[in-house]
Amino acid sequence: MLDDEQEKPDDVMTPRLWRRNGWIAKVIKNEDDDGWAVEMTLIGESEPALVGPWTMGRDKKNPKPLDASAFMTLVKTASEVIRRHEHHARALLHKTFSYTRTDGQRVRADLDVAPDEDDPHAILTCVDDVTEAPLRAGRVAPGFKLTATRVEKFLETGEA
Numbered sequence: 001m002l003d004d005e006q007e008k009p010d011d012v013m014t015p016r017l018w019r020r021n022g023w024i025a026k027v028i029k030n031e032d033d034d035g036w037a038v039e040m041t042l043i044g045e046s047e048p049a050l051v052g053p054w055t056m057g058r059d060k061k062n063p064k065p066l067d068a069s070a071f072m073t074l075v076k077t078a079s080e081v082i083r084r085h086e087h088h089a090r091a092l093l094h095k096t097f098s099y100t101r102t103d104g105q106r107v108r109a110d111l112d113v114a115p116d117e118d119d120p121h122a123i124l125t126c127v128d129d130v131t132e133a134p135l136r137a138g139r140v141a142p143g144f145k146l147t148a149t150r151v152e153k154f155l156e157t158g159e160a
Contacts, residue, residue, distance in 0.1 A: 015065030019043070023075050027054050027063045036063035040078035050078040097146035098129050106130050109151045113142045126155055 012019040016027040022043050030037040035056060039048035055064040095111045106129035113122040122142045126135040140160035144150065154160055 013066075013068075013071075016063065018066050018071045020071065021075060023071075023078065025066055025071050025074050027066060030054075038066075038074060040074050042078070042082065049082050050074070052077075095146055097151065099148040099151070101152070107135065107151065107155070109146055109154075111140070111144055111146055124151075124154060124160070126151060 008020075010019070018025040024041045024043060025038055026041070027036055027038050030053065036054040037051055038054040040050040041048040056062070057064045093113045093115060096108060097111075098106060098108045100106055108127050108129040110125045110127075111122050112125070114120070120142045122140050122144055123137060124140045124144060125137040127133060128135060136155050136158065138154070138158055138160075140154070144160055150160070
C-alpha cells in the first residue's frame with residue numbers, strides 16, 4: 001500500500017460513511033426519489049464537492065455499502081470536479097489578448113481581475129509579444145474589455 005493509503009487511527013470505513021485520505025464519503029437518502037445518493041466532501045469544507053446517485057443493494061431497499069474501490073473512484077472524481085472548478089475560477093480572473101499594431105509590433109495584453117469586493121479593479125499589463133519587454137501596466141476597471149482599440153488607447157495614454 002502507498003503511504004497515503006495506510007489506515008490511520010481517525011479513518012472511518014463503515015458501509016455508509018468513509019473518512020480517509022482527506023475526504024468524507026457519505027451515503028445519504030436521495031431527496032428527489034426513493035433511491036440513495038453519495039456525497040463527497042473534502043475535510044474542512046462545508047459543502048460537498050460532489051453529490052451523485054448511489055447504487056441500491058441486492059435487497060432493492062438499502063444502499064450498496066461503500067468499499068475501497070468505490071471510495072477511490074469517488075475521490076478521483078471529486079478531485080477532478082474541484083480541479084475544474086478552480087481552473088474555471090482562474091479563467092474568470094485572468095484574460096489574455098494579443099494583436100498586431102499598425103507598425104507590425106505584436107502586443108499581448110494580460111488582464112488580471114482582483115477578487116476584492118471592497119475595491120473592485122484589475123491590472124492590465126501590456127508586453128511586446130515577441131521580446132516580452134514591458135510596454136505599460138496599470139489599474140483598470142474589472143470589466144475592462146480587451147480589444148485592440150481599448151488596449152491601444154491604454155498604451156498611448158495610460159487611461160482605460
